[in-house]
Amino acid sequence: MSGVHELRLVVTAEDYDAALRFYRDVLGMPERAAYEAEGGHVTILEAGVATLEITDPRHAAYIDEVEVGRRVAGHIRVALKVDDSAAATIDATLAGAALIAPPTLTPWGDRNARLDAPAGLQLTLFSEA
Secondary structure, X not given: XXXXXXXXXXXXXXXXXXXXXXXXXXXXXXXXXXXXXXOEEEEEEOOOOOOOOOOOHHHHHHHHHHHOOOOOOOOOOEEEEOOOHHHHHHXXXXXXXXXXXXXXXXXXXXXXXXXXXXXXXXXXXXXXX
């Protein structure tokens, strides 16, 4: 059996242009490729290293408590490592993301912020403290 070589999170965005501007231009995810077919569009953005983090409900609730103070995430939350979570949070909110919780120092030494972002994604923006 062959191993997995790439993880791709595929998001359907009702406002494709706004989502593309947010993730590419505001958060700085470089464009790898873009295609158009049958009048529809897709753009593949680079996100550095990709991992699949699997958690049980108790741990997910713990992370929500640490980052936000209450349970808020659904079964999928996207976490993006950035250079400076405070600056990235400001940029993201100015570009239309809704702040759920500002950057907070976690017990494991990261500074994590939580946002509701374009395309219906709940984001954790995190950086080393």
